[in-house]
Amino acid sequence: MVRDDGKALWRMLVEWNADETGGIIGFTPDDDRLYLLSSLDANTARLIDMPIAGDGKNVIAEDPLYDVGGVLTNPISNHLEAVAFVRAKTEWEPLESDDP
Numbered sequence: 001m002v003r004d005d006g007k008a009l010w011r012m013l014v015e016w017n018a019d020e021t022g023g024i025i026g027f028t029p030d031d032d033r034l035y036l037l038s039s040l041d042a043n044t045a046r047l048i049d050m051p052i053a054g055d056g057k058n059v060i061a062e063d064p065l066y067d068v069g070g071v072l073t074n075p076i077s078n079h080l081e082a083v084a085f086v087r088a089k090t091e092w093e094p095l096e097s098d099d100p
Contacts, residue, residue, distance in 0.1 A: 002052055014038070014050060021045040025071050029078045035060075037068055047071060047083050061095065063087075 001010045014036065016022040022045070025035035033049045046062030061068060061083040069086035073079065074097075084092045
């Protein structure tokens with residue numbers, strides 16, 4: 001649940017039922033979106049970002065057979081660096097980044 005300011009009412013941003021995987025990873029660098037792990041509308045857990053102020057989502061990383069098992073972010077810029085898929089063993093894949 002989120003609210004638009006300190007005086008606004010709380011509203012539901014996203015929810016998962018017992019059959020789905022999901023959780024919040026953190027905020028995007030501009031604080032306008034959330035990074036989430038979610039199996040909503042998918043067969044596996046994938047990395048998405050979702051705007052806090054509105055609807056929609058952007059799939060950042062997914063695998064049709066395997067769940068995302070971890071996310072690596074830059075501790076200074078909060079940009080995503082890599083995502084791990086849990087296959088026969090954990091495999092990290094770098095993500096494109098604007099960071100030098």
